Amino acid sequence: MLELGVQTKNVVNDEHPEEGFALLKRAGFSCADFSLNGYLLNTDIYQASLNRFFDASVSELERFFAPHKQGAKAAGITIHQIHMPYPIYVPAGEKKVNAYLWNEVAPKSMAVCAFLECSYIVIHGFKLARFLGSEDREWEETEKFIDSIAPMAKEMGITICIENLYDGIGGHLLEGPCCDVAKAAERIDRINEKYRAEVLGFCFDTGHANLVGIDFERFITGLGERLKVLHIHDNDGISDLHQIPFTFAKTRENKSSTDWEGFIRGLRQIRFQGTLSFETAPVLSAFPEVMKQDALAFIARIGEYFAGEIS
Numbered sequence: 001m002l003e004l005g006v007q008t009k010n011v012v013n014d015e016h017p018e019e020g021f022a023l024l025k026r027a028g029f030s031c032a033d034f035s036l037n038g039y040l041l042n043t044d045i046y047q048a049s050l051n052r053f054f055d056a057s058v059s060e061l062e063r064f065f066a067p068h069k070q071g072a073k074a075a076g077i078t079i080h081q082i083h084m085p086y087p088i089y090v091p092a093g094e095k096k097v098n099a100y101l102w103n104e105v106a107p108k109s110m111a112v113c114a115f116l117e118c119s120y121i122v123i124h125g126f127k128l129a130r131f132l133g134s135e136d137r138e139w140e141e142t143e144k145f146i147d148s149i150a151p152m153a154k155e156m157g158i159t160i161c162i163e164n165l166y167d168g169i170g171g172h173l174l175e176g177p178c179c180d181v182a183k184a185a186e187r188i189d190r191i192n193e194k195y196r197a198e199v200l201g202f203c204f205d206t207g208h209a210n211l212v213g214i215d216f217e218r219f220i221t222g223l224g225e226r227l228k229v230l231h232i233h234d235n236d237g238i239s240d241l242h243q244i245p246f247t248f249a250k251t252r253e254n255k256s257s258t259d260w261e262g263f264i265r266g267l268r269q270i271r272f273q274g275t276l277s278f279e280t281a282p283v284l285s286a287f288p289e290v291m292k293q294d295a296l297a298f299i300a301r302i303g304e305y306f307a308g309e310i311s
Contacts, residue, residue, distance in 0.1 A: 002310060004303035005031030005080050005277035006296065009038050010284040014064075018071030027293050028300030031080035031275045032072065033231075034116060036109055040085040048090075048097045054104050058111045069116050079118045080275045081161070081203075081229045084109045086124035088145060091131050106149055114156040120229050121153075122161045122203045125177030130169070138177060139187065146191065146200065153199040161203040161229050162188075164219075166211045166240070173238075175212045178202075181222035188226045201228035205279070207235050207242060210258045217259075220266030227270065231279035232306075234258050242282045245302050267310045276303045276310075 006029050012020030024032060039053045056064065072079055088101045113121045126145070128138040146160060153160050162184065165176035178184050184202060191200045202223050208231075209216060220227060235241040236248045237257045248257040278299050287295045 001304075002273070002307040003030045003078075003080075003275045004300050004307070005029060005033055005275045006299060007033045007035050007279055007281040009035035009281035011281075011292070011296070012068065012071070014068075016071075017068040018074055021068075021071045021075035021077045023293055024077055024296065025075045027296035028304070029296070030076065031078045031277065033277050033279065034068070034079045034082045034118065035281065036112060037083045037085045040105060042086055045085065045087060045097070045101070046090060046093075048094050050097065050100060054085075054100075054108050056108075058108060061108060061112055062115045065112060065115060072116075079116045081120040081122060081277060082109070082113045082116065082118050083122045084124075087127070088123060089126045089128075089141070091126075091128055102145065102148065106145070107152060110149055110152045110156065110158065113158055119157070120159050120161050120201070120203075122163055122229060122231075124165060125162055127165070127167050127176055129167075129177075135177075135180070135183075139183070142177065143187070143191070150191065150195055150199045154195050154197040159198050159201045159228055161201045163203040163205050163231065164208050164214065165205075166208050173211050175214075176208075179212060179214060181219045185222060185224075185226055202226050203229045203231060205231040205233075206245075206258060206263060207231070207233040207240055207279070210235055210237055211240060215259075216262035217266040217269075220263070220272075221269050224270050227272065228274060230274065230277050232276060232303075233279045242280055244280055244283055244299060245278075264306065264309045267306075272310060276306050278303065 085105055088106055089098050125142040128141055129135050132138055162178045164178045167174050167176035188200045192198055204227055233242040234245045234247045246256055249255055250257045280299055284292055284295055
């Protein structure tokens with residue numbers, strides 16, 4: 001049976017992290033997606049309003065997150081993946097902001113990942129195609145960033161995972177970085193060969209894929225063993241809602257808006273052995289606090305269904 005994971009956001013807090021991890025375990029999860037991006041919000045980054053959390057030294061950050069590490073271990077939860085704060089580069093942003101993201105936030109995120117004994121860290125590629133004129137030039141800038149942290153990844157035994165994203169122009173959603181599976185596969189192979197280590201992999205995000213009409217089965221099988229982590233969530237095909245799978249239908253006959261059958265087939269074909277990790281934190285704020293464990297248990301039950309179909 002594949003392991004199940006979910007975000008720590010809206011479950012694990014800094015005051016008593018052990019309670020949140022214990023709740024995840026009771027709900028049926030064995031892994032967690034540690035929401036490091038919650039300590040420096042993307043909305044603040046875009047507004048150049050940095051809270052200076054990452055001003056702390058690596059040793060100070062390790063002391064801060066030590067209770068989380070201990071709480072996870074006590075509950076029997078593996079911190080399976082971490083989401084680096086994003087964006088790590090703001091187009092047309094202030095130079096000092098981008099320098100801070102690149103030189104402070106990124107390497108310290110890697111250090112926190114290593115401290116938490118986590119194998120995967122997810123990053124967002126730079127959304128620069130409109131500014132630079134092409135997706136290839138956009139990737140060149142993302143690759144420069146990857147090169148800045150890849151030596152750390154190799155030394156720490158961490159795999160950096162790029163993620164399929166969407167972009168928006170005039171109210172319309174378009175493919176964003178890393179939506180071309182052939183290019184993603186070639187780039188991952190080339191960079192790993194360059195470093196002679198598995199420093200780069202892929203995070204497939206079901207919600208983002210649904211928004212831009214990606215063929216789930218084709219994309220997943222195109223990635224093959226390069227697929228390391230998942231962000232599983234649902235939406236209506238219009239907004240990035242991060243809801244529970246099977247929540248939305250296209251018609252009154254209840255045909256799902258998301259191709260979960262293609263998702264299952266793709267993972268089955270590549271014999272996926274990773275963690276089925278749900279990126280559904282916003283769901284939890286919609287339920288009364290007393291129903292949090294019930295909501296998490298329902299998400300875990302969907303994970304069990306996926307696991308049974310994939311195996």
